[in-house]
Amino acid sequence: MKRLLNTLFVQTQGAYLRKEGDAVVVRIEKKTALRVPLHQLDGVVTFGQVSASPFLQGACARAGVRFSMLDRRGRFLAAVQGFSPGNVLLRREQYRRADSEEASLLIARPIVAAKIANTRTVLLRAARDHPSADPTPDAGRPTDPAATAQRMADDARLAMTATSLDRLRGVEGESGASYFRAFDGLIRAGGDAFRFEKRSRRPPLNRTNALLSFLYTLLAHDCRSACEAAGLDAAVGFLHRDRPGRPSLALDLMESLRPVLADRLTLSLINRGQVKAGSFEPHASGAVFLTEAGRRTALTAYQERKRDELMHPFIGEKIELGLVPHVQARLLARHLRGDHDAYPDFLWR
Amino acid sequence: MMVLVTYDVATSTRAGVRRLRRVAKCCLNRGQRVQYSVFECEVDPSEWVELKDRLEKIIDPKVDSLRYYFLGANWQRRVEHVGAKAAVDLNGPLIV
Numbered sequence: 001m002k003r004l005l006n007t008l009f010v011q012t013q014g015a016y017l018r019k020e021g022d023a024v025v026v027r028i029e030k031k032t033a034l035r036v037p038l039h040q041l042d043g044v045v046t047f048g049q050v051s052a053s054p055f056l057q058g059a060c061a062r063a064g065v066r067f068s069m070l071d072r073r074g075r076f077l078a079a080v081q082g083f084s085p086g087n088v089l090l091r092r093e094q095y096r097r098a099d100s101e102e103a104s105l106l107i108a109r110p111i112v113a114a115k116i117a118n119t120r121t122v123l124l125r126a127a128r129d130h131p132s133a134d135p136t137p138d139a140g141r142p143t144d145p146a147a148t149a150q151r152m153a154d155d156a157r158l159a160m161t162a163t164s165l166d167r168l169r170g171v172e173g174e175s176g177a178s179y180f181r182a183f184d185g186l187i188r189a190g191g192d193a194f195r196f197e198k199r200s201r202r203p204p205l206n207r208t209n210a211l212l213s214f215l216y217t218l219l220a221h222d223c224r225s226a227c228e229a230a231g232l233d234a235a236v237g238f239l240h241r242d243r244p245g246r247p248s249l250a251l252d253l254m255e256s257l258r259p260v261l262a263d264r265l266t267l268s269l270i271n272r273g274q275v276k277a278g279s280f281e282p283h284a285s286g287a288v289f290l291t292e293a294g295r296r297t298a299l300t301a302y303q304e305r306k307r308d309e310l311m312h313p314f315i316g317e318k319i320e321l322g323l324v325p326h327v328q329a330r331l332l333a334r335h336l337r338g339d340h341d342a343y344p345d346f347l348w349r
Numbered sequence: 350m351m352v353l354v355t356y357d358v359a360t361s362t363r364a365g366v367r368r369l370r371r372v373a374k375c376c377l378n379r380g381q382r383v384q385y386s387v388f389e390c391e392v393d394p395s396e397w398v399e400l401k402d403r404l405e406k407i408i409d410p411k412v413d414s415l416r417y418y419f420l421g422a423n424w425q426r427r428v429e430h431v432g433a434k435a436a437v438d439l440n441g442p443l444i445v
Contacts, residue, residue, distance in 0.1 A: 006440060006443055007443065008443040009442075009443060009445070010445050011445070012445055020377070021374055021377055021378040022378035023377060023378060026445050033445050034443070034445050035377070035381070036437075036439055036443060037377075037378060037379050037380060037381075037439075039379065039392070039396060040391060040439050040440075296444055299442060303441070303443075303444075304442065307440075
């Protein structure tokens with residue numbers, strides 16, 4: 001089994017990364033702040049004005065360490081990547097399947113079904129952890145978590161039987177909308193500061209959305225590395241259509257993990273009071289972003305979440321949550337190679 | 350697994366000083382310096398074979414020595430630190 005390697009996040013503005021031997025050295029104000037051997041890393045993520053020597057970037061590309069540059073607010077800008085690893089035959093097969101609606105549907109269906117099932121788990125867990133004092137304050141209303149969860153079980157079944165990709169995307173969209181309508185009800189701290197209303201992105205218009213967007217960016221980075229490491233082309237997806245610059249396959253892979261690694265984490269960060277109203281700063285345009293300290297809290301929580309162990313339902317092994325994207329990418333590769341008839345997406349129990 | 354690498358390199362000659370520097374560099378590539386000639390290296394078995402081989406090619410076995418302590422995969426429970434210069438947990442969140 002692959003070892004869960006660490007990711008180095010550098011967000012101190014003005015920091016400089018360089019290579020010393022086979023290690024990454026972070027220099028801040030001409031002093032060495034941290035030194036990490038490359039073999040213990042699988043990614044480096046920088047925020048904003050952080051520079052890196054060309055030698056380090058080259059060494060990352062060679063060692064298969066993904067080097068991503070994000071802007072200060074955590075939006076993806078660019079990544080350095082070496083030769084595509086793995087097998088060209090596998091990638092060709094991936095393109096062939098992506099061209100065929102039928103084959104794509106075979107992969108996209110379990111992805112959407114697993115996503116719906118996992119979002120449903122978020123609702124059910126939240127409802128179980130915090131049974132409301134008044135049992136039916138909003139029963140029957142569209143925002144009631146328990147009722148939404150019930151409807152979502154049907155959505156998951158619909159996804160498994162969808163006959164076209166468009167219909168499948170429709171099921172996903174509707175289910176996602178009702179999930180996010182119920183999401184507001186799961187936020188139990190912070191009062192108005194964390195009112196969710198609805199999902200907004202590019203830019204996120206309130207604090208909860210800002211946190212979700214930030215965690216999704218981190219997850220996308222990890223899923224992208226997982227695709228590349230399994231020898232797949234991260235840009236060619238089955239559920240997501242090709243678009244220049246979009247890592248469609250990474251987004252496909254990410255769908256079922258959003259609830260597990262980002263949504264649930266967002267809820268606990270807010271409900272436990274780990275992020276406060278002051279961890280965010282509004283922008284003149286109405287957008288809201290995390291402050292540097294807020295980002296640090298979110299990053300730490302995300303990294304720790306990835307260390308949590310769970311039983312993977314398909315391979316039946318106890319693994320760290322952070323390895324799930326890698327396992328899924330490999331299972332997908334196995335399906336493409338013809339070793340599995342179907343792609344088993346990750347179901348969170 | 351975690352291997353603790355410690356060494357003693359005789360620096361009475363210029364060649365010895367050179368060996369000391371090379372041994373230290375080699376350890377820095379794979380691990381973390383926790384004290385002057387003590388390194389914690391978290392490696393998988395194949396990386397360990399490589400590192401060990403490299404180190405043993407550098408030293409002069411007549412005057413220098415290397416000691417390895419194998420702490421296994423559950424090494425966190427076996428290490429305790431007191432005092433200054435705490436080591437960085439390279440498995441924890443790495444955020445600067």
